[in-house]
Amino acid sequence: MRIFDPHIHMTSRTTDDYEAMYAAGVRAVVEPAFWLGQPRTSPASFYDYFDALLGWEPFRAAQYGIAHHCTIALNPKEANDPRCVPVLDELPRYLVKDHVVAVGEIGYDSMTPAEDTALAAQLQLAADHGLPALVHTPHRDKLAGLRRTLDVVRESALPLDHVLIDHLNEITVEEAKDAGCWLGFSVYPDTKMDEERMVEVLRKHGPEKVLVNSAADWGRSDPLKTRKVADALLAAGFTDDDVDRVLWRNPVDFYGLSGRLDLDVAGTDATHEGNSILRGVPKTAEA
Amino acid sequence: MNDLHDAPGTAHTARTAPTAPAETPPVLAVLHSRLNSSLGGAARAWLDQALDEAAAHPGTDGPVPVWELRMAEAGRRCGPEHAEAARVLLLHAARADAPTLARVYRQGTADERRAVLEALPHLVDGPEALPVVEDALRTNDTRLVAAAVGPYAARHLDAHSWRHAVLKCLFTGVPVDTVADLPRRARADAELARMLVDYAAERTAADRPVPDDLHRVLALTGHPATPTGTDTGTGTDGKES
Numbered sequence: 001m002r003i004f005d006p007h008i009h010m011t012s013r014t015t016d017d018y019e020a021m022y023a024a025g026v027r028a029v030v031e032p033a034f035w036l037g038q039p040r041t042s043p044a045s046f047y048d049y050f051d052a053l054l055g056w057e058p059f060r061a062a063q064y065g066i067a068h069h070c071t072i073a074l075n076p077k078e079a080n081d082p083r084c085v086p087v088l089d090e091l092p093r094y095l096v097k098d099h100v101v102a103v104g105e106i107g108y109d110s111m112t113p114a115e116d117t118a119l120a121a122q123l124q125l126a127a128d129h130g131l132p133a134l135v136h137t138p139h140r141d142k143l144a145g146l147r148r149t150l151d152v153v154r155e156s157a158l159p160l161d162h163v164l165i166d167h168l169n170e171i172t173v174e175e176a177k178d179a180g181c182w183l184g185f186s187v188y189p190d191t192k193m194d195e196e197r198m199v200e201v202l203r204k205h206g207p208e209k210v211l212v213n214s215a216a217d218w219g220r221s222d223p224l225k226t227r228k229v230a231d232a233l234l235a236a237g238f239t240d241d242d243v244d245r246v247l248w249r250n251p252v253d254f255y256g257l258s259g260r261l262d263l264d265v266a267g268t269d270a271t272h273e274g275n276s277i278l279r280g281v282p283k284t285a286e287a
Numbered sequence: 288m289n290d291l292h293d294a295p296g297t298a299h300t301a302r303t304a305p306t307a308p309a310e311t312p313p314v315l316a317v318l319h320s321r322l323n324s325s326l327g328g329a330a331r332a333w334l335d336q337a338l339d340e341a342a343a344h345p346g347t348d349g350p351v352p353v354w355e356l357r358m359a360e361a362g363r364r365c366g367p368e369h370a371e372a373a374r375v376l377l378l379h380a381a382r383a384d385a386p387t388l389a390r391v392y393r394q395g396t397a398d399e400r401r402a403v404l405e406a407l408p409h410l411v412d413g414p415e416a417l418p419v420v421e422d423a424l425r426t427n428d429t430r431l432v433a434a435a436v437g438p439y440a441a442r443h444l445d446a447h448s449w450r451h452a453v454l455k456c457l458f459t460g461v462p463v464d465t466v467a468d469l470p471r472r473a474r475a476d477a478e479l480a481r482m483l484v485d486y487a488a489e490r491t492a493a494d495r496p497v498p499d500d501l502h503r504v505l506a507l508t509g510h511p512a513t514p515t516g517t518d519t520g521t522g523t524d525g526k527e528s
Contacts, residue, residue, distance in 0.1 A: 096359040
């Protein structure tokens, strides 16, 4: 089974996670730029973070046989801090990079005027750079947030079919689907979606344009949720082809809109020059 | 991986790009010729135009010079396996100087940073680009470490930093064949020999194998394998200055 996790914050995860993900079938990930838990107070912190998403993190992923791409944006939460807003002006130099496959995560957190401005500006940047956009829906007041999000997207230069609306649930999926967007579901241990509910959503709405992610980060989350959903789907009678479509082909098709997906990990293999992350092989393997 | 370093210096056999500066070093002419023969039509046309732009407008003629945008997109235009060569040629066509190279490195992805490191020996004569090499040697990314120990480092890196670079290669598994000019710089380096022997002792104490590369470098120093604490003389041979 091949799995593409289209939304996971590997910066916050360990090499154990990479190892377990590979064992579970994960061969590709997209890491959206987002909040780090601790608020940032200067644009330079963002640039170091973006540079890591384009340097160190893909290197780590390649050590474990996983292709790593990222999305770049000023996230909505920090778009509310005037000290961070200058990041918007620097985004164009990142959005031209190979391996940046979307603008994201953008969207709403508290639905403030500053978030309106950042969302509209970054949808325009996506259109300008030939990139799709990963738009998350807010945790609080989700349905109203989704409607406002879709309104802003409709007013933007970016076509709706270049937008992945993420963190959807039973309440919000219908309107996002009717709008013609790609449909993202984050499966979490306690919040957002779970495996069984995901099975029901797919039964009701079908696999077309549906992406499932772990959205694993620095909080309580599980980087193997993609595989657990795949197993739940198979147990519920979905076919291998359905599973491959949701967990591989749909993310490839969506991020492929960028023209920048490079899923050949061997081509970016770093281990032939040594392995700075494994920090030496186990003694048993050396004997 | 060291395409750039071991390419033969046979400029007369290579087709020099019409847009490249007249002083194209033979090794880059060979690189360009090889790249041209590997690229498909669309990629080659993209490269030709990108090199023309870089040669015609090397300076800042907008928020970001056009050739720097071409640097960024080289992977998806030429294919990941050809991007590094394309980027090195772009840097050369733009006649990038040390400050420009430092900026491109600072603002670059890991792949772009590698290209800057590969281009250094062809574009900068003096030691003014050393901070870029030192930055790469501070990383834990073996792709960058390997690119940092090329001919430019061999030429300019001070003895202390160079020894640590060699040791870092041994630590991280970067083959020492990657280290440019290794025999010359290792020769009669007693301090390097001491560091190598100490590292070997540490590995042995931990019941771990000593990398074969360590013995090779140690042999190049010409010094006996005697660890710290035994009498090997002063430990410096004048290269430290």
